Amino acid sequence: MSAVAAPAPAARVERWTRLSGGFTVLLAGLVVLLAFGPVLWSENALNNLIQLYFLVVLAVMWNALAGYGGLVSVGQQAFIGIGAYAVVFLSLQHSLEPYLAMLLATLIGAAVSIPVAAVVLWLRGGAFAIGTWVVAEAFAILVSLDPNPAIGGGTGTSALIPFNTRYTPEQRLHYTYWASLGTAAVLLAILFVLLRSRLGASLQAIRDDEGAAASVGVRVLLGKGVLFVLAGAGCAAAGALILAWQLSIQPLGPDSVFGVNWSAKMIFMVLVGGLGTFEGPIIGAIVLYLLQTYVSSSGVWYFVMLGAVAIGFALLLPRGIWGTLQERFNVQLLPVGYRLRGRA
Amino acid sequence: MDEGVKLLEAAGVRKRFGALVVLDGVDFAVGAGEGVGIVGPNGAGKTTLLNVLAGTYRPDGGRVLFRGEDVTSRAAARRCRLGIGRAHQVPRPFGGMTVFENVLVGAGAGGRRRGREKYRQAIDVLELCALGDLANRRAESLGLLHRKRLELARALATDPEVLLLDEIAGGLTEGEAAELVVTVGELRRRGIAIVWIEHIVHVLVQAIERLVCMDGGRVIADGDPDEVMRDATVVDAYLGSAAVR
Numbered sequence: 001m002s003a004v005a006a007p008a009p010a011a012r013v014e015r016w017t018r019l020s021g022g023f024t025v026l027l028a029g030l031v032v033l034l035a036f037g038p039v040l041w042s043e044n045a046l047n048n049l050i051q052l053y054f055l056v057v058l059a060v061m062w063n064a065l066a067g068y069g070g071l072v073s074v075g076q077q078a079f080i081g082i083g084a085y086a087v088v089f090l091s092l093q094h095s096l097e098p099y100l101a102m103l104l105a106t107l108i109g110a111a112v113s114i115p116v117a118a119v120v121l122w123l124r125g126g127a128f129a130i131g132t133w134v135v136a137e138a139f140a141i142l143v144s145l146d147p148n149p150a151i152g153g154g155t156g157t158s159a160l161i162p163f164n165t166r167y168t169p170e171q172r173l174h175y176t177y178w179a180s181l182g183t184a185a186v187l188l189a190i191l192f193v194l195l196r197s198r199l200g201a202s203l204q205a206i207r208d209d210e211g212a213a214a215s216v217g218v219r220v221l222l223g224k225g226v227l228f229v230l231a232g233a234g235c236a237a238a239g240a241l242i243l244a245w246q247l248s249i250q251p252l253g254p255d256s257v258f259g260v261n262w263s264a265k266m267i268f269m270v271l272v273g274g275l276g277t278f279e280g281p282i283i284g285a286i287v288l289y290l291l292q293t294y295v296s297s298s299g300v301w302y303f304v305m306l307g308a309v310a311i312g313f314a315l316l317l318p319r320g321i322w323g324t325l326q327e328r329f330n331v332q333l334l335p336v337g338y339r340l341r342g343r344a
Numbered sequence: 345m346d347e348g349v350k351l352l353e354a355a356g357v358r359k360r361f362g363a364l365v366v367l368d369g370v371d372f373a374v375g376a377g378e379g380v381g382i383v384g385p386n387g388a389g390k391t392t393l394l395n396v397l398a399g400t401y402r403p404d405g406g407r408v409l410f411r412g413e414d415v416t417s418r419a420a421a422r423r424c425r426l427g428i429g430r431a432h433q434v435p436r437p438f439g440g441m442t443v444f445e446n447v448l449v450g451a452g453a454g455g456r457r458r459g460r461e462k463y464r465q466a467i468d469v470l471e472l473c474a475l476g477d478l479a480n481r482r483a484e485s486l487g488l489l490h491r492k493r494l495e496l497a498r499a500l501a502t503d504p505e506v507l508l509l510d511e512i513a514g515g516l517t518e519g520e521a522a523e524l525v526v527t528v529g530e531l532r533r534r535g536i537a538i539v540w541i542e543h544i545v546h547v548l549v550q551a552i553e554r555l556v557c558m559d560g561g562r563v564i565a566d567g568d569p570d571e572v573m574r575d576a577t578v579v580d581a582y583l584g585s586a587a588v589r
Contacts, residue, residue, distance in 0.1 A: 013444075013463045198452055205438045205449045212436035215398065216502050217424035217454025276440060330482065340444045340467065340479035 012342050015196070020335035027334075031185045038174040046177045047245075052289045053180035054241045055269065057187055059281035059288075061234035062266035064191055067276035068203040069227040070210055072125075074263045075132025076235045078116070078139045079109045081258035083239025084249050085143055085151065091162035093150040098162045099175060102240035106183075109236020110229050117228040121221060133260065140258035143251040156250030159243055176244045183237045188282075190230065195278065195336040199223060204336075207276050268306060272313050274320030278334045283321050350409070351376045351537055352428060352506045357396050357406035359389075366392045367403065368561035374506060379528075379538045381548040381569065384558035385581060390541045391433060393558070394508050397539070398430040399423040424454045429504025433511045433541075435491035439484030443475055443494055446483050447501045454502025466501055473497040473527060489520050496527070506537040513547050521547045545573065557581070 016024075037046055058076070065071040086105035091098040116135055123131045144154040151157055163172050194200055203223050205213040214220050239257055243249055250256040269288045274280025291309070296302040317324050325331065350373040359367040366389045374380045382390050395401040397408060399420035408416045415423055424430070438446050444466060451457050451465040470476045473493045478486065483494060492512050499507055509528075513521040521544060528538060528551045542548040549555070555569040559581035565572045572578055 011467050198458070201441070201445060201449045202453050204441055204445070205453075208438035208440050209436045211400070211420075212432070212438065213449070213453075214419065214421040215400070215424060215430050215432070215436075216450040216498055217421050217456075218449065219421055219453070327482075337442065338445050338448055339442070340470075 011340055014339045014341045015337075016335050017332075017339065019331065020333055023333040024335065031181065034181055035178065037181070038177055043170075043173060046173055048289075048293060050173075050177055050180045050241070050245050051292070052285060053184045054238045054245070055265070055285040055289055056184045056282055057180075057234055057238040057241070058262065058266050059269035059273065059285040060184075060188060060191060061231040061238070062263075063270045063273075063275065063277075063281040064227050064234075065231045066267075066270060067281075068195075068207045069224045070207060071121075071224060071228065072129050073132040073231070074129045074260065075120075075134070075136035076231060076266060077258050077260060077262040078132070078136035079113065079232045079235035080239035080242065080262055081136070081139060081143065081249075081251065081256070082112055083109050083236030084243035084257040085157075085239075085251075086236070087240045087243045088157050088159050088249070089148075089150060091159055092157070093148070095162070098159060098166065098244065099179060101162075102179060102237070102244060105240040106233050106237040109239070110233035112236075113229045113232025116232070117225050121224055121228065133263075136258060136260070140251045140256070143258070154250075154252055156248060156256075158248040160247050163244070163247065172244070176241065179244065180241045183241060187230075187234050187237070192278070192334060192336065194226070194230070199226065200336060201338075203227065204276075268310055270320070271310065272320055274323030274326070277320070277322045277326055278336055280320050280322035287321075349375050351378070351411060352397060352539075353409040354393065354397060354403075355407045355409065357393070357403045357408065359392055359396060359401060359403050366561055367396065369406070370558075370561070370563055372397075372556065372563060374537050374539050376505065377532070377535045377537050378554065379532055379552035380540070381545075381552040381555045382539065382541045382558060383543070383545055383548070383555065383578075384564075388558040388581075389561040390558055391510055394430070394510050394539070394541060398428060398508055400430075421453075424502050424504075425456060427503070427505035429454070429499040429502050429507040431495045431499040431507070431509050431512050433514065435488075435495040437483035437486065437491055437494050437498075439482070441483055442480050443483055443486070443490075443497075444470065444479040446494055446498050447475075450498040450501030451503075454504075457503070465503070469497045469501045472530060473500070474523070488515055492516065492524075493527075496524075500531065500536075504536060506539065507531065509538065509540040509542075511541055511543065513542055513544055525550045 037049060062076060065073050083105045086108045087101045090096040090101035090104055120128060120131045143151060146153060202218045205218055206220055206223050210220055251258050253259055254261045265288060269284030270281050272287050273284025291305060295305050319327060353373040354370055357367050357370045370393055384390050396403045399418055407414055410426055410428060447466040447469050451462045455465060457465050470479055473496055475493055475497055478490060496512055513524050525547060532538060540548060540552060549569045555572040556563055557565040557572055557578045564581060565575045565578045
């Protein structure tokens with residue numbers, strides 16, 4: 001693989017190790033295998049996997065913000081809601097093909113995140129967290145007050161018509177499955193490329209110590225801005241997928257598309273998996289998905305369980321599952337780092 | 345320093361935190377390739393001066409000039425890219441990254457080097473600071489000596505014209521401090537100007553040729569190290585207060 005030889009006689013810089021290279025190929029192979037899902041598995045399994053995929057998207061995006069940018073956002077549901085509502089608006093009001101509308105909704109999420117970033121990135125720590133939450137609530141209220149019948153005001157709306165006039169329920173399930181798998185894979189790939197790029201080392205530096213990063217010349221605000229826009233786009237994409245999956249959405253309340261419960265889930269997944277690690281959020285998403293699938297039927301005990309798991313991790317494994325493994329064994333399955341080899 | 349070839353200069357700099365005046369009109373300058381030590385009792389304003397020079401703090405009054413250009417309103421990151429490097433008193437490694445990656449960040453972001461040139465710079469700096477064997481260690485697993493060295497190496501990787509060092513020998517043994525003096529001497533040979541705050545004066549004077557003494561937010565002496573250390577006000581402010589404590 002591409003080990004870059006440095007001019008110093010014996011030393012060279014290695015970016016791929018045999019382990020990480022093998023794992024990356026394995027992961028790419030897994031995505032290809034999963035793409036055959038609609039041929040292989042039941043409707044029920046596909047529905048479950050769609051949920052897992054958009055949880056992965058949300059976890060990876062929240063980790064990009066908090067794990068690398070130090071931006072603990074409690075308002076990413078703003079972009080989930082914007083993504084979901086943009087699809088309804090474009091496909092219902094403007095009769096756009098719904099899957100094309102989902103792609104555009106992602107871009108709208110990125111576009112909206114730019115002016116939002118210009119405001120909230122000046123806030124620090126707790127002020128940033130609360131600020132983003134306020135932004136999310138503001139968007140939710142604006143949508144709920146919109147008199148446009150396609151948006152539906154406070155009672156919500158549905159994309160049933162644009163989807164069902166074009167596709168059978170089975171087609172919608174399959175296309176949504178591929179869209180969510182594709183979104184998760186593409187966003188992971190983008191983040192992977194970003195972290196391997198020149199900017200990537202700077203982002204990890206910002207994660208570890210923002211002030212020290214600035215003192216060695218890192219453009220901290222630029223790095224954070226890039227992450228915020230990426231997360232805005234990613235969360236909007238997740239919102240579009242959630243809309244395609246459940247069709248009906250409401251703007252208000254903790255369980256709505258603008259609901260703060262999404263932030264709770266994102267934080268849970270990232271803390272359990274490992275904040276600031278590339279692999280951790282994927283693991284966290286799987287954990288939440290399993291809890292959701294196998295424990296959520298037990299009603300209120302599900303929430304007790306979520307809380308207990310979160311507290312357990314905070315106390316016993318504060319670095320999360322992957323963060324702990326990485327610390328103990330110094331492994332990196334996805335090669336975003338640099339290793340110096342061949343010194344005497 | 346009156347030849348007028350000032351590389352980095354603070355002119356009439358004032359800084360206060362609430363009611364506490366920490367810098368009370370400080371004039372300070374370092375020439376290209378020059379080595380200046382700063383001493384003074386705790387609370388004299390030494391680290392604050394370094395923070396103002398590096399851009400971590402914006403002064404309440406006065407100006408900071410680099411190569412004659414006013415950089416007072418420039419942020420720390422920008423000043424680093426211009427050529428003002430800085431090592432912190434308490435090392436601040438990027439804990440989740442390896443030693444080599446820490447230095448790469450400096451070479452890439454601050455030194456604005458690319459690709460192989462960036463790697464070459466990082467490897468060179470690691471060797472210079474005797475960190476080559478620890479290149480692939482996670483920075484958070486390092487002990488104090490190696491953290492201090494990494495702090496220096498990372499600042500050095502940004503290709504500074506002037507390097508601001510804040511008590512980088514603090515907490516080290518005599519032998520370790522002596523090694524540091526050798527390293528700093530090598531930087532001087534490469535033409536890098538040094539501004540070094542250090543309490544351990546006999547270590548400091550081996551690496552610099554000019555000494556500045558601060559007290560109460562002012563510069564009270566500036567010149568040849570031996571003369572400065574003999575100066576009555578310095579003895580009173582610095583050694584006197586140290587002896588009382």
